[in-house]
Amino acid sequence: MTKIENLHKKSVSQLEKILWELCKQIVRKIYKDCYTCPQKNLEGMNAQSGHMHPKGACGALMKYDLRILRLQCFQCNINHGGMGATYLENMKLEIGDKQALALLLEAQSSKGKPIKARDHYIKLIGDYRKLLSKLNETTNTTGNAEARGKVAN
Numbered sequence: 001m002t003k004i005e006n007l008h009k010k011s012v013s014q015l016e017k018i019l020w021e022l023c024k025q026i027v028r029k030i031y032k033d034c035y036t037c038p039q040k041n042l043e044g045m046n047a048q049s050g051h052m053h054p055k056g057a058c059g060a061l062m063k064y065d066l067r068i069l070r071l072q073c074f075q076c077n078i079n080h081g082g083m084g085a086t087y088l089e090n091m092k093l094e095i096g097d098k099q100a101l102a103l104l105l106e107a108q109s110s111k112g113k114p115i116k117a118r119d120h121y122i123k124l125i126g127d128y129r130k131l132l133s134k135l136n137e138t139t140n141t142t143g144n145a146e147a148r149g150k151v152a153n
């Protein structure tokens with residue numbers, strides 16, 4: 001409860017930072033391989049969190065939405081600009097053509113949609129902290145103890 005109270009004192013950009021850190025940790029917990037090329041067991045700087053649609057072009061509602069976040073290598077996410085076309089193709093294989101296109105449309109149309117970002121972020125932070133601790137309980141094998149400590153505090 002106190003965690004939630006403290007969050008209300010933070011600026012939106014501070015909340016975004018916390019939220020993005022949580023997203024990255026969750027994505028690294030769930031996925032191990034690059035979503036858009038054959039690279040496997042990504043680690044450190046090479047373990048990036050990609051958006052199906054560029055993060056900057058997503059609105060507050062979708063920027064931190066786990067449905068569009070997948071693990072990508074540095075090459076795909078940074079050097080190759082996110083590999084959007086391959087990303088979409090793989091998303092179609094994963095969740096179905098219609099669903100993947102609907103998700104992309106949702107991401108595209110989220111930009112500029114007026115929402116209360118602060119309230120949305122605070123809710124997501126709570127949800128993602130719970131999810132991450134659940135993931136940590138079940139897969140307690142990777143070496144990001146430091147990251148886990150941060151979340152526990």
Ligand SMILES: [Zn+2]
Pocket residue numbers: 034035036037038039072073074075076077
């Ligand atoms: Zn890659």
